Amino acid sequence: MAEFNKDGLGNILFVAVAVCLVCSVFVSAANVSLKPQQQRNKELDQKENILRAAGLLEAGKSVGNDGRGVDELFADFTVKAVDLDTGRYLTDFDTKGYDGVRMAKDPAHSRDLAEEEDTATIGRRENVSLVYVMEGEHGLEKLVLPVRGYGLWGTLYGYLAIDGDLETVSGLGFYDQKETPGLGGEVDNPKWKAKWPGVKLFDASGNPVVRLVKSPSPEGSPGKVHEVDALSGASFTSRGVQNLVNFWTGELGFGPFIANLKSAS
Numbered sequence: 001m002a003e004f005n006k007d008g009l010g011n012i013l014f015v016a017v018a019v020c021l022v023c024s025v026f027v028s029a030a031n032v033s034l035k036p037q038q039q040r041n042k043e044l045d046q047k048e049n050i051l052r053a054a055g056l057l058e059a060g061k062s063v064g065n066d067g068r069g070v071d072e073l074f075a076d077f078t079v080k081a082v083d084l085d086t087g088r089y090l091t092d093f094d095t096k097g098y099d100g101v102r103m104a105k106d107p108a109h110s111r112d113l114a115e116e117e118d119t120a121t122i123g124r125r126e127n128v129s130l131v132y133v134m135e136g137e138h139g140l141e142k143l144v145l146p147v148r149g150y151g152l153w154g155t156l157y158g159y160l161a162i163d164g165d166l167e168t169v170s171g172l173g174f175y176d177q178k179e180t181p182g183l184g185g186e187v188d189n190p191k192w193k194a195k196w197p198g199v200k201l202f203d204a205s206g207n208p209v210v211r212l213v214k215s216p217s218p219e220g221s222p223g224k225v226h227e228v229d230a231l232s233g234a235s236f237t238s239r240g241v242q243n244l245v246n247f248w249t250g251e252l253g254f255g256p257f258i259a260n261l262k263s264a265s
């Protein structure tokens with residue numbers, strides 16, 4: 001009978017394949033079993049970002065000032081889908097899992113922006129976007145819109161929250177950006193973010209006119225209400241933020257939707 005050689009090539013290969021198989025079973029099982037938790041964390045993260053932009057959840061906290069948790073706070077919002085061309089709600093639309101950024105990559109569900117249209121440098125714009133609507137006894141209280149645009153090193157993704165008057169910024173926050181920490185990365189600095197609430201988005205004709213300025217206008221001057229201090233040493237990021245806010249509140253963004261809401265109120 002042939003003698004078993006544990007150092008032989010056959011045995012080494014057998015052990016290697018067996019170890020690989022066992023490990024891949026473990027990794028696959030972990031991947032499958034953790035999927036629901038990963039999905040839940042992703043949803044929670046998105047809700048936190050929306051609540052933060054709306055000023056309902058402070059940075060670093062997972063409970064609101066009234067003690068309510070993220071899910072409870074987010075329950076005050078209704079998630080709706082908007083056709084960005086008509087500015088109308090889509091009633092028969094499954095908002096669960098819809099990802100506008102992903103849809104913008106699909107030519108069947110997005111429009112290619114001509115160079116002169118693409119002021120936020122996003123290339124394509126999805127046809128349908130989700131919006132987050134908070135209504136109270138007296139009508140609309142807050143509207144949160146997903147926004148994005150190019151800074152210096154990449155695209156900044158975030159949410160712009162608007163007050164019920166559909167004119168005034170309630171807050172702006174980014175959940176993903178590639179700007180340099182300490183320079184453009186200061187978009188995430190709570191002190192800078194605190195400069196946004198109260199900023200007026202539109203001029204008298206309804207055109208988006210937010211400006212990020214190095215030298216603020218004197219107190220009381222007409223354009224002052226549209227101004228936010230630019231980030232120091234980060235002109236490109238500042239310009240990118242200015243452009244993306246004006247793009248998404250403009251004609252090719254949520255402009256028609258905001259106009260429809262205004263005329264309905």
Ligand SMILES: Cc1cc2nc3c(=O)[nH]c(=O)nc-3n(C[C@H](O)[C@H](O)[C@H](O)COP(=O)(O)O)c2cc1C
Binds near residue numbers: 153235237
């Ligand atoms: C390593 C490095 C990283 C930079 N990161 C940024 C950035 O994230 N955002 C930005 O606008 N400018 C950034 N800049 C600076 C720009 O190149 C440019 O000098 C600056 O935007 C000019 O802004 P200022 O007119 O406010 O000085 C960076 C420069 C260097 C050298």
